[in-house]
Amino acid sequence: MNLFKDAGHLFRFAGLFVIAFIAFLVIRGYVVPKSFGKYGHYRAAAIDEIAALPIKYAGHQACETCHTDIATVKGKGMHAHVNCEACHGALAAHANDPASVQPVKPDTAVLCVRCHSASAARPKNFPQIDAAEHSNGVPCETCHNPHSPAIDAGGAK
């Protein structure tokens, strides 16, 4: 019994740990979302929340329904597999209401160099240019048709 009396303060310190642990469990019970861990190490309800977000991209099939002329040109050129919205941006709003939502035409002087400025990280056979040397600020579409850009393929304007 004497040991317990003289070591009593150690139990008090241990008690602090027990209180801290209980407080931790209580706080954890409040702050961890209920659906956490249902499928994995994340909040399961997040899936429904993300699914409920409005759709922003229409998909190239939607574009091609109306813009058949461009789809034909594009389908024969080097950009055949580049999705419409990769350059024009998300346009679900335009596809749903073509009359009132008009997309802004991209500035080719800025847009094209995103992919075609010379870089050691790009494959050697990928068309690359030094914009200042190649066109000196003149928009690319002056010479190239963005939907079928190769000049010798009849894409030149």
Added chain:
Amino acid sequence: MSGVEGYMYPNEITLFWSVLIVLYPYITGLVAGAFILASLERIFRVEAVKPTYRLALLTALAFLLDAPLPLQLHLGHPERSPEMYFTPHSTSAMAMFGYVYLWYLMAVLVFEIWLDYRRDIVLKSQQTRGLLRLVYKIMTLGSTNISERALAIDEKAGWIVTLIGIPSAFLLHGYVGFIFGSIKANPWWSSPLMPVVFIFSAMVSGIAGVMLLYMALTKMRGQTIDMRCVDTIAMYMFYIFIIDFSLEMLDLVHRIYEADESFRSLNFMVHTKLFFSQIVVQILLGTLLPLILLFLTQVVKMSEKARKRIYTFSGIMILISVFAMRWNVVIGGQLFSKSFLGYTTYKMTLATREGLLAAIALTILPFLFLWVLLKLLPPWDHEKAHAPAAGD
């Protein structure tokens, strides 16, 4: 692009880990080192370093309280950091470390300090007045039992806690090296030697830090510096520094001999961008110079004044060297491209969340913590109370 040479991938141009991430392993290293110095007296019975025992513990606590702050400032959403505790992922080294940090803070440092100071705390709770009395009363946890038997139990418990504390201190700092060493995509970091090098450099910096603090505080209090104590600390610092330097050289020789695909790029970086911080500051001025000076104090008979000056100078150089080592690891690891074809530049900001001023403030802050701790729990009262009884 300014500051970029050769080819960098776009996400490599700006450094994401700033000076605060340099500061973080530096501070935890000081904690681990200070604790190892305290354990020298407690576990290994190196009686000569006794005057620094309590100071080392308080220093470790002051720096440990400061340690997570650089990380908090670095986080985009610091308010989310407790989630690491609430929903820890078992594959996250950082999440597991959160528990190591808490364990080390509460079960090791605070507990050991409380056990060692319990007698003083109880006496102060009876002698002081006002708010201070209330603070001490809370710190006694309602137990005023300072009978010989109770203190003997404290002594034994403290010994066990220190014994557990040594691997905990190694774990605390070894983890920091582990985080870097296990990033296999970065050849500058990916090395199993990284945790070991971090631990040894931490021990050297912590010991140097406490030695300098002890010398400065003793001088400020108008007391004489216990040269037997400082000589012993310097001796241990010298030995551990030799091991630390050998390990770093072993890592270097291994890299040179292995000469993998990253070697040419890293070698170029060390000779250019990191030349000043690594070759000049870390190795020549911060390691070889103090090693030679400390070696001289071991083999040449010197006056007390000369030894004090050498210890002070070496201690400061060691602190700078270990900081440079952290800098070279953290910043150096982000300066080269993973394509091995280019290099970027770290541009430190001034008055931003992760800028120079924040780093300076977080370096000063642990000294404020220490000042409060020294006021609350003076490490020297113990000496006065026990010196005559010990018959020294």
